[in-house]
Amino acid sequence: MQDKINDNPGVIAPPPLIFAGTLTSGLLLHVVFPLSVLPRAGLVLGGVLIVLAGIIAVTAFRAFQHIGTNVAPSKPAIALVTEGPFRFSRNPLYLSLTLLYVGIAFCINTLWPLLLLLPLLIVIQRGVIDREEHYLELKFGEDYRHYKALVRRWL
DSSP: OOOHHHHSOOOOOHHHHHHHHHHHHHHHHHHOOOOOOOOTTHHHHHHHHHHHHHHHHHHHHHHHHHHHHOOSSSOOSSSOOOOOGGTOOOHHHHHHHHHHHHHHHHHHHHHHHHHHHHHHHHHHHHIIIIHHHHHHHHTTTHHHHHHHHSSSSSO
């Protein structure tokens, strides 16, 4: 019974909440200390990044659904997803969250979230991705190691 309870990577928090919390912090900093980034091109570039994030996220969710495994890192992985955007990136959902995050910062024309991006990605790497990779390697063994050798972590 204990194995069933711990059959997940034990990430520090749900990744969308980590991104949302960091973005909110950046937006609050912008309210107090406004810093602009790209006046005119920001809205167009931000919009393109948001659309791209949506496309990646939808295709990644469909790949999870097609395989029949859980998306939430708090639930057990039932199968290894290697199709759709997972052919190009081991973490397309985190890539899509990053693109969405940057796109929103550009659309709002604020530099603060961009300054918080590196610390955010370090937290995602250490608190989420490293734990997920360790979990998947334990759970799927050589299949995951082979996949990991073929596909980059981000791009």
